[in-house]
Amino acid sequence: MARIVVIGAGLGGLPTTYELRRLLPKEHQITLISNTPKFTFIPSLPWVGLNLKSLKNIQLDVEKLLANRGVKWILGGVSQIQPELQQIVVEDTVIPYDYAVIATGAELALDALPGLEETAGYVQSVCNPPHALKAAEAWRKFLANPGHLVVGAVPRASCFGPAYEFVLLADWVLRRHGLRNQVPITFVTPEPYVGHLGIGGMANSAELVKKLLRQREITVIENAAITRIAPETIFLADDRTLPFQYSMLLPPFRGPCFLREAPYLTDQNGCLPVLATYQHPQFSSIYGVGVITQLKPPEQTPIPIGVPKTGQMTEAMAIAVAHNIAVQLGVISAPLVTPTLEAICLADFGDTGIAFLADQVLPxxxxxxxxxxxxxxxxxxxxxxxxxxxxxxxxxxxGVAFPWFEEWGLKAMGLSLVQPINDFEFSHTPQIKKLV
Known part of the structure; x- marks a missing residue:
């Protein structure tokens, strides 16, 4: 019997758990640990932050989802992981494992610059459910007393889609309320140009995004580094200042504290380095899924930014990890696989939107x-x-991670989530190497 522990019940952890349970016989024990009782469909949080959707409509109760599925459920925060001993500590309980899948999602680095911290309360974000709810409450107050609106991201941010969605949805909402002429809107980003998205070279994405921002009369400040935030004022590195009554800024991501404190486990940002199998290079019993995995930017940018890990990329990692664990356990006889890192992203702007397809995300x-x-x-x-x-x-x-009709749909578009490692071009990214 093998003991597999999945940490995190989000877009990466829950599908990984389902796929493991589908592949592995019942004698193998699967445990899912999460510090929140709810699964949240994170891509919809910009809608929540603008009161376009209720949070409860995009959440599911994890305990109910796992009932009668042969998965042990633990609600609690992980305080420590001990890779050498293959143990996880949740509060006062020590949980041994044969394989651990880290799918926690990211911690928000709100101490990255002065005034960004949550206790300051100057700006909003829509990166997690509590923040989206706070953003929604602040947005209600803003509509009653409108003024300057600033949306964007700070240096080292890595997922820019929600910022574009938020600023263009906000414009759409303001127009519906007849308030747009009272609200000057500024979009500020550390990207070298708008539409870069942390990956660059995305066909005509820059032209489309610029066109929409220009049509909506949104002032754009690109290649800009926010250095600090004060009440109603954002300061840039070039000494410009941006006044605001409401601001939504995306912070940098990092790994949670229990990962950052584990020796030799993560990089300086708390992200897991991974092999092609998405195993840790040093601790083969540990796998990574989702935002927590390390992907190096395809290019150097004047202001540091990260690489996004989209929902489809996370889903691909989940399928690959579950498959590879089943192969390692001898449950299935098949080649090890790696995620293709292809991505389809859908950005809603209210009365229009942009669909992005990157095959593959990293050039x-x-x-x-x-x-x-x-x-x-x-x-x-x-x-x-x-x-x-x-x-x-x-x-x-x-309770299904990847139904057959989703696989067929991707194949019809010439896409797939995973492919055999022997067929993979290992030079695709510097940190992904063939497992030997």
Missing amino acids: NPRTGERRRAVAKEGRWVSWSKTAFEWFFLTKMRW
Whole structure:
């Protein structure tokens, strides 16, 4: 019998748990640990932050989801992981494991610059449920007393999609309320240009994003470093200041404290280095899934930024990790696999949206190109994101990570979540190496 522990019940952890339970015989014990009782569909949090959707409509009760599925559920925060001993500490309980899957999502580095910290209360974010609820309450007050609106990200941020969604949705909401002429809007980003998205070279994405921002009369400040935040004022490195009545800024991500404190486990930001199998290079009993994994930027930018890990990338990591653990245990006879890191992203802007397809997210390091990079605008994108939210939540209710019809749909578009390691181009990224 093997003991597999999954830490985190989000977009990475819950699908990994379902896929492990599907692949492994009942004698193998699967435990899911999370510090929150709810699964949240994180991509919908910009809607919550602008009071366009209720948080409860994008959350599911994890304990109910796992009932009668042969998975042990532990609600609690991990205080320590001991890779040498293969133990996890949750409060006062020590949990041994044969394999551990780290799928915690990221901790927000709110101490990255003065005034960003939550206790200051100057700016909002929509990166987790509590923050989205606070943003929604602040947005209600802002509509009653409108003024300058500033949206964007700080240096070392890595997921820019929510910022673009928030600023363009905010414009749409303000127009619906007849308030747009009272609200000057500024978008500020550390990206070298808008539409870079942390990966660069995404077909016509920059042109589409610039066009929309220009049409909506949103002032753009790109390649900008926010250095500190004061009440109603944001300070930039070039000595410019931005006044605001409401601001939503995306912070940098890092690994949670229990990972950062474990010797030799993570990089300086608390992210897990991984092999092609998504195992840790030094501790083969540990796997990583989602935002917590280390991906190096494909290029140096004037202001440091990170690489996004989208929902589809996270789903691919989950499927690969579950498959590889089953192979390691001898349950299935098949090649080890690696996630393809292809991504389809749907950004809703209210009355329109942009669909991004990056195949693959990280360009080939030799050519600097992707197999495909597509960006398409249209109202259909908004409808598609709503439909996908329903689909993903339905999958989680069913207890299925990757149904056959989703696989067929991706194949019809020439995409896949995973592929055999022997066929993988190992030079794709410097930190991913063949497991020997």
